[in-house]
Amino acid sequence: xxxxxxxxxxxxxxxxxxxxxxxxxxxxxxxxxxxxxxxxxxxxxxxxxxxxxxxxxxxxxxxxxxxxxxxxxxxxxxxxxxxxxxxxxxxxxxxxxxxxxxxxxxxxxxxxxxxxxxxxxxxxxxxxxxxxxxxxxxxxxxxxxxxxxxxxxxxxxxxxxxxxxxxxxxxxxxxxxxxxxxxxxxxxxxxxxxxxxxxxxxxxxxxxxxxx
Numbered sequence: 001x002x003x004x005x006x007x008x009x010x011x012x013x014x015x016x017x018x019x020x021x022x023x024x025x026x027x028x029x030x031x032x033x034x035x036x037x038x039x040x041x042x043x044x045x046x047x048x049x050x051x052x053x054x055x056x057x058x059x060x061x062x063x064x065x066x067x068x069x070x071x072x073x074x075x076x077x078x079x080x081x082x083x084x085x086x087x088x089x090x091x092x093x094x095x096x097x098x099x100x101x102x103x104x105x106x107x108x109x110x111x112x113x114x115x116x117x118x119x120x121x122x123x124x125x126x127x128x129x130x131x132x133x134x135x136x137x138x139x140x141x142x143x144x145x146x147x148x149x150x151x152x153x154x155x156x157x158x159x160x161x162x163x164x165x166x167x168x169x170x171x172x173x174x175x176x177x178x179x180x181x182x183x184x185x186x187x188x189x190x191x192x193x194x195x196x197x198x199x200x201x202x203x204x205x206x207x208x209x210x211x212x
Contacts, residue, residue: 022164023118023206024050027089030116030160030208031056034086040078040107041093042069051089059085075103083112091118092204095131095141101150108154114210115156120166121203122146123194130190135177147207156209163205170200 028050031037035057039048042060044067051058061078062069073079075090075097088111090103097103107115122128122141131138142150144161151158170191174184194201 021166023162023166023204024091026162026164026206027051027091027116027118028054030114031087031089034113036085037087037089038078038080038085038107038110040075040088040090040103041096043067043093047089047091051087056087074098076106078106078110080110082109084110086113087111087116088114089116091116092120094119095139096137097139100139100142101153104150104154104156108156108209108211111211114159114208115151115154116206116208117147117151118204118206119147121163121205123203126190126192127194130187133183133190134174134179134187144205147205151207151209154209155212157212158207159210160208161205163203165201166204167199167201170195170198173200 024046027047031051032054037051037056037058039045039051039058039060042048042062045060048058048060059071060069061071061073061075063072063074065072071079075093076099088107090107094100094103094117104115104117120141122143128140131141148158170188174180174187179187188195191200
């Protein structure tokens, strides 16, 4: 699957849905003042770019070599020493992780202060079906209670939770994964009223968690 992601790299670099947003600026706000950060599953590198603009030294990692990360690795196998970074951030990627609990434990291990996570909330079975049909690499989204449990199991304390709405071009979202034809029609049906005026609106969660 990493080869598939490498082939999509440029689409994610140029994606309006990824390179800006309230959730991205929230991560920047939470990380401000840190000296070092790790951007897990960096994708198009948008978190790293914004943190570097704040003067933070950032290392990026991703399982897809084509995303051009500093380190190629899975989130479940971070090759860094304990407490290597003040801040560890992961934006809009956890729903792809094969074992999100292991991944968050790894993030907690390599952080000396904060773990910042943003992802789409679980919006029910039809939404999950639509996500998997559009992108087979989608594992699942999680609810707020599930995220609180995952974070606590990793030895972290939830310091803040925010909710945002993310609205973006529905057609571009389908094209990024090559979803077309009958599959695209079915995805549109499954999202129902969340698609309006050519845009899809998703519910997102942002979590600021601190080392205990």
